[in-house]
Amino acid sequence: MENFFSRYRNLAILVAVLFAQVLGLAVQVKRPADPSHPDGPSTRLIRLWVAGAFTPVEKLFVRSSLWARETWHDYVDLRDVRRENRELRQQIEELRVQQARLQQDAEQARRLQSLLGFQEQFIQQTVAAQVIGSSGSELSRVLTLDKGSRDGIRNDMAVITPDGVVGKIVRVFPGSSQVLEITDQSSGVGAILEKSRLQGIVKGTPEGDPVLDYIMVDEAVAPGERVLTSGGDRIFPKGLPIGAVTRVGKGHDLFHAIYLKPAADLARLEEVLIITKVEERAPAADQAESPRAADILAQRLPSVPKAADPAADKSGAPADAGKKPPPPAPPAHKPQDGPQ
Amino acid sequence: MKGALIYTSREEIEVHRFSVWVTVGVPLAALFLQAFLPVRLHFASIFDLPLLVTIYFGMTRRSPVSGLVTGGLIGLVQDSLTHQPLGVYGIAKTLIGFFASSLGVKLDVDSPLTRVLLPAAFYIVHQAIYFLVARGLVRQALDWPWLYTLGAALANGVLAVVLFAILDRFKQRT
Numbered sequence: 001m002e003n004f005f006s007r008y009r010n011l012a013i014l015v016a017v018l019f020a021q022v023l024g025l026a027v028q029v030k031r032p033a034d035p036s037h038p039d040g041p042s043t044r045l046i047r048l049w050v051a052g053a054f055t056p057v058e059k060l061f062v063r064s065s066l067w068a069r070e071t072w073h074d075y076v077d078l079r080d081v082r083r084e085n086r087e088l089r090q091q092i093e094e095l096r097v098q099q100a101r102l103q104q105d106a107e108q109a110r111r112l113q114s115l116l117g118f119q120e121q122f123i124q125q126t127v128a129a130q131v132i133g134s135s136g137s138e139l140s141r142v143l144t145l146d147k148g149s150r151d152g153i154r155n156d157m158a159v160i161t162p163d164g165v166v167g168k169i170v171r172v173f174p175g176s177s178q179v180l181e182i183t184d185q186s187s188g189v190g191a192i193l194e195k196s197r198l199q200g201i202v203k204g205t206p207e208g209d210p211v212l213d214y215i216m217v218d219e220a221v222a223p224g225e226r227v228l229t230s231g232g233d234r235i236f237p238k239g240l241p242i243g244a245v246t247r248v249g250k251g252h253d254l255f256h257a258i259y260l261k262p263a264a265d266l267a268r269l270e271e272v273l274i275i276t277k278v279e280e281r282a283p284a285a286d287q288a289e290s291p292r293a294a295d296i297l298a299q300r301l302p303s304v305p306k307a308a309d310p311a312a313d314k315s316g317a318p319a320d321a322g323k324k325p326p327p328p329a330p331p332a333h334k335p336q337d338g339p340q
Numbered sequence: 341m342k343g344a345l346i347y348t349s350r351e352e353i354e355v356h357r358f359s360v361w362v363t364v365g366v367p368l369a370a371l372f373l374q375a376f377l378p379v380r381l382h383f384a385s386i387f388d389l390p391l392l393v394t395i396y397f398g399m400t401r402r403s404p405v406s407g408l409v410t411g412g413l414i415g416l417v418q419d420s421l422t423h424q425p426l427g428v429y430g431i432a433k434t435l436i437g438f439f440a441s442s443l444g445v446k447l448d449v450d451s452p453l454t455r456v457l458l459p460a461a462f463y464i465v466h467q468a469i470y471f472l473v474a475r476g477l478v479r480q481a482l483d484w485p486w487l488y489t490l491g492a493a494l495a496n497g498v499l500a501v502v503l504f505a506i507l508d509r510f511k512q513r514t
Contacts, residue, residue, distance in 0.1 A: 054371075178423060
């Protein structure tokens with residue numbers, strides 16, 4: 001017997017180590033899925049140790065590289081700043097005109113929603129976080145952020161950039177957290193096509209492309225159409241951009257496989273926003289306070305003629321006499337103070 | 341002898357060992373770089389540095405037990421950086437560590453050809469084990485990206501030549 005074990009010692013140890021790991025896997029898989037506590041105490045501890053060992057070094061590297069880059073950009077590399085400044089000013093002017101037009105449309109939409117009793121989701125609070133690491137694997141698309149439970153981060157919070165959706169928080173440690181990207185194969189985001197209003201689920205492919213699933217093959221979907229969050233998953237607020245249709249292929253059963261180009265550049269993420277508070281309420285349709293597009297234009301762009309005020313016309317007073325400046329548009333999000 | 345994949349006799353086998361700093365530091369550095377580099381250089385995620393380190397230590401130490409333990413530990417740490425249950429990478433790398441050290445006894449692992457082909461082949465085997473475990477034991481609906489795997493295997497094989505040459509400098513002959 002002793003001879004047998006000494007002969008097959010290596011194999012016996014291999015089998016024992018594999019058995020222990022398979023057993024550990026079975027325990028983890030069997031545990032009921034609780035989104036707020038996805039790990040058991042033992043696996044949680046191992047992940048905590050690894051995060052505790054890696055996160056400080058990752059933070060150090062990211063912050064040093066940021067410091068070096070900012071120093072370079074702010075003090076050394078200023079060649080194109082004047083030209084860029086001119087272009088940005090021009091862009092601001094154009095956006096102001098566009099904002100005024102959109103604000104009037106938004107007010108009208110709010111009035112209609114209020115009349116119909118719609119509940120709308122407002123992003124009330126976000127926390128800015130830096131991407132400091134990843135899983136390093138194409139088979140598991142996970143990012144590590146430098147904000148954790150100490151900053152009020154919890155599981156299942158949505159992570160976005162100003163361009164679009166990034167993913168959701170799947171694990172939180174005291175000083176860091178992990179985000180499951182929308183391109184991961186196990187990810188799922190409730191989505192809606194912007195024009196046709198068809199609803200489906202965005203999932204990841206093995207190649208890391210997001211695909212809109214569960215749209216029937218008899219529905220027409222055109223490349224270029226935008227895909228937004230539907231709000232149906234109760235994680236991502238409704239209306240955030242996920243991506244645009246690049247091609248429509250044959251999916252499983254009777255469904256299309258609609259390939260998307262992500263709205264957020266997931267390959268070059270440095271900073272993201274974690275949505276920490278979403279409020280659901282009926283939109284206020286306070287028409288008395290809402291400025292007209294023409295008024296905003298008159299105040300902000302001196303070259304645009306001021307809007308005619310019938311009351312002022314009658315009295316002979318100037319059109320904007322005694323009028324308060326229009327309140328600024330409500331912010332889409334309120335970034336929380338904290339280390340950036 | 342160089343440039344050929346050849347068998348070695350028991351008498352020809354050279355067993356190498358490494359200092360504690362290298363034994364602990366190299367896998368940790370590989371794991372750190374694997375997690376950190378893809379954030380700045382997205383293409384870097386095609387490489388599997390922890391796997392290459394597992395193969396290298398397995399082939400040079402030529403001790404199956406040491407190989408499987410090194411692979412298992414590296415795999416478990418890698419698992420904890422993903423959202424998978426702990427053990428998926430652990431099992432894959434345990435087996436690779438064992439196979440690499442078993443083959444290290446039989447092959448001339450200093451030959452450049454061996455150093456390209458073995459890591460490339462081990463990469464494919466590693467991915468196959470990963471998918472078997474993820475689909476069979478964890479019940480995850482994963483698809484195998486064949487073309488990507490072949491390309492990544494080649495890329496890892498090429499990187500292995502460079503990485504192994506660097507790691508050779510830390511070898512201590514017994």
